[in-house]
Amino acid sequence: VTGSTSEASSEFELIDLLRSRLGCDRPDVRVGIGDDAAVLAVPVGHELVVSTDTLIAGVHFPLTTRAEDIGWKSLAVNLSDMAAMGATPVWVLLALTMPSPDRAFVERFADGFGALAAQHRIALVGGDTTGGPLSIGLTVAGIVPAGRALLRSGARSGDAVFVTGTLGDAAAALRRLGMAARRESDVDIALRERLDRPMPRIAAGLVLREAASACIDVSDGLIADLGHVAVQSGVGIEIAASALPASAALLAVSDARERLMFQASGGDDYELAFTLAAAREQTILRDLASAGCGATRIGRVVEGQGVRLLDDDGCEIALDRRGWEHFA
């Protein structure tokens, strides 16, 4: 029931491969992969921040995604949760399910995963491989000074709302995948890079930890994600549609209506949406810029509840149930 010996040895070989490639040398890893569990040291005065996320082939990434990109994106999606908490990511555990023990796939997966892990000196401290349709389950752990984690619940009426980077590229890339085959233009390559290789906003999260009143990462779509901030903070949020930041690539491939759909409800960009007392705006935008991260003011926190997307006349733009907006 736990697999024949030959399957088991393949599993051990793959875990050894992952350990040798991804188990970086951190002094806070007392025992890494290879015992019944890892033993880790959380520094005094800090709290542990943990989240788990599973990516399924064909659901969370296109079936045609390269193994290297699956590795990168799996880690990026999980690191984005650490960024949204203002945490410094340190350790990760990987549960890899694949149809057969495919060493070549695991090597390439480790290339992409390891490239991002190395940027943040994150150590793989647990691994499990099982047979089944391709899916990647990650649990990532980070640390934050005690009591300083950046939550969804602190937004207050009068705060300004911001988002890092630009929105909508990943959704546009995904939409264009479904279209008739075309030459790969620079624009499509740029959009696809956003879909396959999102860059978690770790440095921005550390800046925001000292200043933002609430923060969330944009994974399910800006309006849906800000909805969690509104509920957990007990406030309403108004977003100015025309303020939403777009990349040059997105501007090149979309009309205004389609662009807004991608930006407001596309998701998968892994930017940070955050709220801030308006008086702190200049300082924080400067600190974010120093951390290599642009941010745009897109709205404000109000009394009430829910998230409303507004046009330039202050009229609400409605979203229907499928997340697609129509102009009333």
Add this chain to the structure above:
Amino acid sequence: VTGSTSEASSEFELIDLLRSRLGCDRPDVRVGIGDDAAVLAVPVGHELVVSTDTLIAGVHFPLTTRAEDIGWKSLAVNLSDMAAMGATPVWVLLALTMPSPDRAFVERFADGFGALAAQHRIALVGGDTTGGPLSIGLTVAGIVPAGRALLRSGARSGDAVFVTGTLGDAAAALRRLGMAARRESDVDIALRERLDRPMPRIAAGLVLREAASACIDVSDGLIADLGHVAVQSGVGIEIAASALPASAALLAVSDARERLMFQASGGDDYELAFTLAAAREQTILRDLASAGCGATRIGRVVEGQGVRLLDDDGCEIALDRRGWEHFA
């Protein structure tokens, strides 16, 4: 790509259900399910112990397993890793993949999972549900006084080898599942209980932390698992086949040859195999008994390498590649 709004709300509903059922009230959970990540406090002077394990339907449990038992077993298998480290389990994160958002299944899963979690006051602090063939990915975290985790690497020549409880019941239950339909006898019910509801040896692990030189949980089969202890400790291990403990139920359904196969290579019993300086045997067996756990001396640590299963004449019993033994 991240699911339609209707799927997403089902996911949120299921996570809310899991949180309300399994997110117990622990003071060390600063922020539980509901933000981008959980925030947890590791007590000063302690290290964090973490492991991850995925259970796939039809591989790690029979397809006919009841949802309640899947919930129990998923947690038990992961807690067993904590027991083997001498850790006190405190938090768990769940990645649940299922074909459709099935609330009734999740309710029953939570019944079984929650029954075991409540015994140890473990809090669910992270959850993720996705669509796909049924699988359960868990990451469990525990704590241990700094430097005191019980590892696989400390066995020394001259130590005695022990195992808690009895071996082979789960493998016998599984084998009998595959046979022609029969009336459910008390014996079959008892064996099936061992397969579906393994009892992680948490209390025994805490006793052994103070005394054992090495420890591992018996998940893949006694000889295979002791092989990891032998490699990581740089020793050989000799096991007396006739010393392996059997339950009354196993004795009732197996002949000597089949029984040894179940005990030596069956796995899935989640007992602890451990090594101990022989002089400490009496004290430790008494302390284990006080913790409600029997243990049996089954062999010894020797110089050399590998694990050898010996008959009463000291002759080796060979295992073939498929983990089934034959008498040479």
